[in-house]
Amino acid sequence: TQLLEQSPQFLSIQEGENLTVYCNSSSVFSSLQWYRQEPGEGPVLLVTVVTGGEVKKLKRLTFQFGDARKDSSLHITAAQPGDTGLYLCAGAKVGGGADGLTFGKGTHLIIQP
């Protein structure tokens, strides 16, 4: 069974601070997705990373896929209250599989004004 461990589980910081969220596994994934979920809504896709070592930027969010494609990180610069939410990482199995993605349990992020 492939597992994705996210850390930290909970993070509360002040507006303007920087933070990094980690997603780790002992398994190799063909790609990794990051989602953000707000209360009462479904997860919304932020980014997909495919190549080992790949870095993608989405405004103040920087996503990196590990060289070995076993881990990923999400870095937020100058966090804003609008960044508050549950951040989920999800990995796609090498070789595919109709049963889809392996999800981490998420990081609950609160940005205080």
Added chain:
Amino acid sequence: DAGITQSPRHKVTETGTPVTLRCHQTENHRYMYWYRQDPGHGLRLIHYSYGVKDTDKGEVSDGYSVSRSKTEDFLLTLESATSSQTSVYFCAISQLQETQYFGPGTRLLVL
């Protein structure tokens, strides 16, 4: 945003009654999934479909059944609802087995 709707959005029912949740997509995606989301457990896969009338079990399928009679609809049935099935249920769709797009969710309370 992917065109995915779920109905109902909220449901309160009693133990022992059957409940059916509906997921409808307008994207013509091949793959459809049902998850439940609970505190401390994250998203757990209940059942999935890889085509019309083609379905299979996920991690937590006991007490649930599904049907997919056409591409756009994926139904989840709780055959006899129990309190342990109180949860938030999400439908997701995918075209390439990788990136998934989620619906808004259904909050189910079983009394």
